[in-house]
Amino acid sequence: DAGVTQSPTHLIKTRGQQVTLRCSPKSGHDTVSWYQQALGQGPQFIFQYYEEEERQRGNFPDRFSGHQFPNYSSELNVNALLLGDSALYLCASSRRVGQGYQPQHFGDGTRLSIL
Amino acid sequence: AQSVSQHNHHVILSEAASLELGCNYSYGGTVNLFWYVQYPGQHLQLLLKYFSGDPLVKGIKGFEAEFIKSKFSFNLRKPSVQWSDTAEYFCAVAKAAGNKLTFGGGTRVLVKP
Numbered sequence: 130d131a132g133v134t135q136s137p138t139h140l141i142k143t144r145g146q147q148v149t150l151r152c153s154p155k156s157g158h159d160t161v162s163w164y165q166q167a168l169g170q171g172p173q174f175i176f177q178y179y180e181e182e183e184r185q186r187g188n189f190p191d192r193f194s195g196h197q198f199p200n201y202s203s204e205l206n207v208n209a210l211l212l213g214d215s216a217l218y219l220c221a222s223s224r225r226v227g228q229g230y231q232p233q234h235f236g237d238g239t240r241l242s243i244l
Numbered sequence: 245a246q247s248v249s250q251h252n253h254h255v256i257l258s259e260a261a262s263l264e265l266g267c268n269y270s271y272g273g274t275v276n277l278f279w280y281v282q283y284p285g286q287h288l289q290l291l292l293k294y295f296s297g298d299p300l301v302k303g304i305k306g307f308e309a310e311f312i313k314s315k316f317s318f319n320l321r322k323p324s325v326q327w328s329d330t331a332e333y334f335c336a337v338a339k340a341a342g343n344k345l346t347f348g349g350g351t352r353v354l355v356k357p
Contacts, residue, residue, distance in 0.1 A: 164345075170350070171248075171336075171348050172345070172347050185342075219287075219288070229341040229342075230341075230343040233345065237286075
């Protein structure tokens with residue numbers, strides 16, 4: 130049973146470029162959340178997707194956008210990259226149960242470096 | 245807005261010592277509480293969770309945590325650590341029935357053999 134898988138593992142971009150990160154949720158999960166983890170800090174919530182719609186969003190600018198596909202996989206897009214976007218980007222999946230959710234399972238992350 | 249505070253950034257201790265990591269959160273409503281662990285080179289893994297009921301929850305690998313509502317705290321404990329407990333530990337909170345996790349800054353624990 131595969132867990133949460135993310136690709137690519139590492140990515141190097143330059144300022145102003147655009148990037149797309151991908152996530153496949155754990156089997157049986159229908160909800161995907163994205164987090165940004167800067168060096169030495171805890172993960173920060175970017176947004177969450179359920180039923181192909183963005184359901185919640187953290188304090189991130191519109192340069193950060195996402196998508197969820199019918200197979201529950203998800204993409205995170207970041208436009209006009211800034212040096213400060215350098216971080217580990219984590220994808221987490223869970224399953225909605227009634228009005229709540231089961232605990233989230235995390236992937237290994239994508240390490241994004243901006244030069 | 246929710247926030248989570250972890251009191252120690254780094255903890256160094258010897259094998260067989262007891263471990264307690266502090267976690268306080270700020271949010272006035274009903275919350276779900278979590279401790280996640282990240283072993284070197286691995287992804288974040290759920291250590292334990294509190295949704296409701298007995299405020300003393302037991303997790304994997306001998307860890308337990310106590311929810312004290314009046315103190316807005318959810319401290320993690322292990323009576324006797326092993327070298328393999330070397331990892332970074334994150335406390336996180338979500339509104340009840342919600343899925344947005346707010347994490348603390350993490351505590352790096354180094355267990356010396």
